Amino acid sequence: MKVLLVEDSKAVAEVVFDYFEGAKFEEAEFDDAEYDLDYAPTGSLGFQLAQDNRYDCIILDIMLPGMDGISVCKELRALGNDTPIIMLTARDTNQDMLTGLKTGADDYIVKPFDLELLEARIQAVIRRTKGSGFKTTLTVGDLAMDLSSHQVTRSGQNIKLNPSNFKVLKLLMEKHPVVATREEIEHLLWPDEQPDQDILRKHIYQLRSKLDKPFKTERLKTVPKIGYKLEE
Secondary structure, eight states, rough: OOOEEEOOOOHHHHHHHHTTTBBOOOOOOGOBOOOOEESSSHHHHHHHHHSSSSSEEEEEEESSSSSOHHHHHHHHHEEEEEOEEEEESSSSHHHHHHHHHHTTEEEEEEOOOHHHHHHHHHHHHHHHHHTTTSSSSETTEEEEEETTTEEEEETTEEOOOOOOHHHHHHHHHHTTTTTTHHHHHHHHSSSOOOOOOOOOOHHHHHHHHHHHTTSSSSSSEEETTTEEOOOO
């Protein structure tokens, strides 16, 4: 597993490197791969490394000299980089956590952190995304999404989606079989300001009409009071 650590504290970096040296990701689909860590002490270098290399996960400190972690995350997502990102924050505040998640982070952990917990979080985001940051296609049953061409098909039949519906479906496919909460989808569509009305229901209706209506089997399921998920 190739991991990028972006952290300005060399002391923290050394502790993390010592812990993961020789450790393995014990998942059958990853062949017990050892962790291979790269290190960047600044946000700008971390941003460059993330562009130039393929990583299974990025551990990104929020407080960095020059280009901060929030900016790095935001710019990577704007460029279409879907590599799982775990934010490190020195302050246990909801604002830091929400800001990180809204700009595209997959998870966060508060300093000082337990190394076993950090490893568990890394494994969780990698399992959840299944390396989708490096894939050119996502599949759930007979449903397929080409991330480069933005083409969606079901049973070989093309499905035309508007940009918002495409974003929602991509999130649902990445999280499959886990539920995508209403809050996650709303933050994805409206990261800066939540709408006053329940516009999300309209988007889900549009997506369902494209995804399920022409077919015999429903893929998009509503999980009452929680969110939505895809079923094979």
